[in-house]
Structure formats: C-alpha cells, structure tokens
Amino acid sequence: MWTHLSDDVLMDMVEGAAGDKAERHVAACASCRARVDEARTALGWTAAATVPEPIPSYWDVMRRRVAQSLVEAPAVRSRRPLWAAAAAGAALIAVVVIGPGKAPVPPRATPAASLPAWSPLPPNDEDPALPILELVVAPTVAAATPAAFCSDVSECVGGLSDEESGELADALRAQLAAGRTL
Amino acid sequence: MANDEAGRVSRFRPREEDRLAIEACQRGEREAFDVLVERYQRDVYRLCYRYVNNHHDASDLVQDVFLKAYRAIGRFRGDSAFPTWLYRIAVNTCLNFRASRHRPSEELKDDVVDAGPRVDDRMEDDELSQQVREAVSRLPEKQRATLILKVYNDLTHEEVAAILGSTVGTVKANLFHALGNLRKAMAGTAPAGRRLAPDAKKTGES
Numbered sequence: 001m002w003t004h005l006s007d008d009v010l011m012d013m014v015e016g017a018a019g020d021k022a023e024r025h026v027a028a029c030a031s032c033r034a035r036v037d038e039a040r041t042a043l044g045w046t047a048a049a050t051v052p053e054p055i056p057s058y059w060d061v062m063r064r065r066v067a068q069s070l071v072e073a074p075a076v077r078s079r080r081p082l083w084a085a086a087a088a089g090a091a092l093i094a095v096v097v098i099g100p101g102k103a104p105v106p107p108r109a110t111p112a113a114s115l116p117a118w119s120p121l122p123p124n125d126e127d128p129a130l131p132i133l134e135l136v137v138a139p140t141v142a143a144a145t146p147a148a149f150c151s152d153v154s155e156c157v158g159g160l161s162d163e164e165s166g167e168l169a170d171a172l173r174a175q176l177a178a179g180r181t182l
Numbered sequence: 183m184a185n186d187e188a189g190r191v192s193r194f195r196p197r198e199e200d201r202l203a204i205e206a207c208q209r210g211e212r213e214a215f216d217v218l219v220e221r222y223q224r225d226v227y228r229l230c231y232r233y234v235n236n237h238h239d240a241s242d243l244v245q246d247v248f249l250k251a252y253r254a255i256g257r258f259r260g261d262s263a264f265p266t267w268l269y270r271i272a273v274n275t276c277l278n279f280r281a282s283r284h285r286p287s288e289e290l291k292d293d294v295v296d297a298g299p300r301v302d303d304r305m306e307d308d309e310l311s312q313q314v315r316e317a318v319s320r321l322p323e324k325q326r327a328t329l330i331l332k333v334y335n336d337l338t339h340e341e342v343a344a345i346l347g348s349t350v351g352t353v354k355a356n357l358f359h360a361l362g363n364l365r366k367a368m369a370g371t372a373p374a375g376r377r378l379a380p381d382a383k384k385t386g387e388s
C-alpha cells in the first residue's frame with residue numbers, strides 16, 4: 001500500500017534533515033515532491049520579508065525606556081510562597097502580643113476579642129489579629145514607592161525583608177503601647 | 183550544550199550571565215535587569231515586529247514584554263531557559279495585542295530605519311517584503327507563531343515547541359502547513375526569480 005509522508009517528515013525534507021527512506025520516497029512520489037518544492041519556494045520568499053533594522057542608537061533608547069518603566073513598576077514579587085507570608089504575619093503578631101521569650105498569656109476573664117490569640121496556623125479572614133495588622137500595614141503599602149506588588153496583608157508581610165519586618169514589629173508595638181485595641 | 187535533531191547548537195543554552203542577572207533581579211537589584219534587556223531586546227523586537235508589522239507598535243510591545251518579564255521574574259525558577267520563558271511572554275503579549283486592536287501595517291519613519299541599499303533597489307525589495315509580511319500575518323495563529331519563531335527567530339524545533347507548549351512533531355507539521363498556506367497566499371504575486379535554492383536553510387536575519 002502506497003502511503004504519503006507525514007507533514008513533519010516532509011518538513012524534514014524541506015530542511016534537508018530527512019533520512020534516506022524519506023528521500024527515496026520523495027524521489028519516487030510526484031505528490032510529495034510537489035509539496036516539498038512548494039514549501040521550499042515559500043521558505044525562500046520568507047527571506048525577503050526582512051524586518052527593517054532600527055538605527056543603532058534606537059537600542060539605547062529602548063533600554064532607557066524599559067529602565068524607566070521599571071522604576072514606575074511594582075517591585076519584584078518575592079519567591080516566598082503564601083504560606084510563608086501567612087506564617088510571617090502570625091509570627092509578627094506573636095512577637096507583639098506575647099513578646100519574645102515570654103510564655104503565652106493565660107486566658108483572661110475579659111472578652112476574648114480584646115487581644116489576638118497566638119496560633120501556629122496561618123491567619124485566615126476570621127483571625128482577629130488581622131485587623132490590627134491591616135491598620136499598620138495598609139498605609140505603608142499604599143505609600144510604597146515603587147508600589148508594593150501585593151494584594152493582601154499576608155502577601156505583603158511575606159514579602160518584607162528582615163529589616164522591614166523589624167520595623168513592622170516596632171510599629172505594632174507602638175500601636176499597642178498607644179492603647180489601640182481590636 | 184543543547185543541540186537539536188540536526189545537530190545545530192541551540193541559541194538557548196544556559197548562560198551564566200543570565201543566571202546571575204536573574205538572581206540579582208530576584209534580590210531586588212533592578213539595574214541587573216538591564217543586562218537581560220541589552221541581550222534580548224533585538225530578538226524580542228523582531229518577534230514583535232513580525233506580529234504587528236510596524237515599528238511603533240513593536241516598540242511599545244517590547245517595552246511591555248520586558249515590563250511583564252520583570253514583574254514575573256521573581257517566579258522564574260529556571261525550569262526552562264530564560265529566553266524560552268521570555269519568548270513565551272512575548273508571544274502571549276503579541277497575541278493579546280492583536281486580539282485587542284488589530285491595526286494595518288504602517289510605513290516606517292525614515293529616522294528609525296537605516297538607509298540601506300539604493301532607493302530603486304529598495305522599492306522592489308520593500309514591496310515583496312511587505313507582501314510576504316502581510317501573508318504571514320494572515321496565517322492561522324499557531325502556524326504564524328511557529329513560522330515566526332522557527333524561521334525568523336532562528337530557533338530549533340525543540341525551542342519552538344517549548345515556547346508554544348507543543349511537540350516537535352506538531353511544530354514541524356505546523357511549519358509545513360504554514361509554508362503551504364504562504365505559497366497559496368503568494369501565488370501570482372511573488373516574482374519567480376525570487377525563489378531561493380532548494381538547499382537554502384538560513385532564512386532569518388541574524
């Protein structure tokens with residue numbers, strides 16, 4: 001049974017990369033040979049469609065344009081995953097609420113919502129610690145230059161450097177010292 | 183060093199300079215991105231130009247491609263070569279652009295193009311060049327992307343497959359279909375003398 005070559009093998013023929021078997025087939029098959037010749041003709045035409053080369057100084061201009069757009073662009077997103085962001089937020093809250101090296105504060109008789117509870121789990125939308133974190137972080141995020149590339153508190157906190165995390169912890173302490181409660 | 187099936191050396195072999203620049207960018211050193219722009223802006227420009235056929239839009243697209251790449255570089259993990267990743271962004275950006283506002287080709291302004299050959303020689307070249315570019319721009323989406331990347335950006339079949347999320351066999355078949363459709367689209371318009379020798383393989387600009 002006579003079977004024509006598949007299109008990918010014919011492309012190999014056009015590029016001169018087909019094997020002897022394919023070469024023999026094309027030599028004997030007028031249909032496949034015609035298709036290969038047509039494709040070679042079209043490939044020859046593609047060489048005519050050159051892209052006009054910009055003047056040499058254009059590339060320096062383009063580099064400056066890109067560099068300028070980066071200045072106005074959001075910062076590079078951290079490679080840390082979201083769970084790390086959530087954990088960082090929880091850890092910061094723990095530092096602020098219970099302080100470093102202190103034992104967890106036992107439950108008090110006052111309403112449970114007066115202080116956020118330490119939890120090893122990532123904070124979720126219901127976590128009572130998030131509102132105070134939001135109050136402290138949101139203005140900083142909004143004023144960041146370049147704009148912070150994060151959409152929520154957990155993501156922003158996770159993207160902070162060690163130094164920024166320290167500043168955030170200080171800010172949280174100051175908020176609590178000023179008497180802010182949830 | 184990565185070779186394709188014909189033994190050609192891949193242009194996308196890992197580059198130590200790329201890795202260093204990418205890691206610096208991921209540490210927040212914005213200036214390091216300039217190294218990547220300098221190295222790849224010409225290839226990205228030519229790819230974008232093939233999609234839009236005019237300098238103005240190609241320039242805007244190049245800027246957009248690099249901006250998107252910078253924003254996403256924190257998530258680049260080196261699973262593919264950087265140019266493969268960058269070209270994927272470029273192809274998607276061009277496809278989105280074409281989907282949002284398809285504009286006809288424009289004449290290039292003289293001040294952004296080299297003088298090149300004499301004017302009478304250029305007239306015939308420009309006419310054929312324009313016809314071919316427009317025929318390419320009318321190809322079906324996958325065939326056009328394959329032809330642009332393989333022929334004009336001189337990538338291997340493997341590299342094109344990686345960028346388009348396809349297989350080598352599909353890339354070859356799409357390229358063959360693209361050439362067949364280009365042949366039909368150009369029938370009766372391209373001068374017979376323009377045909378290249380059958381063994382001509384190098385078809386793109388450097």
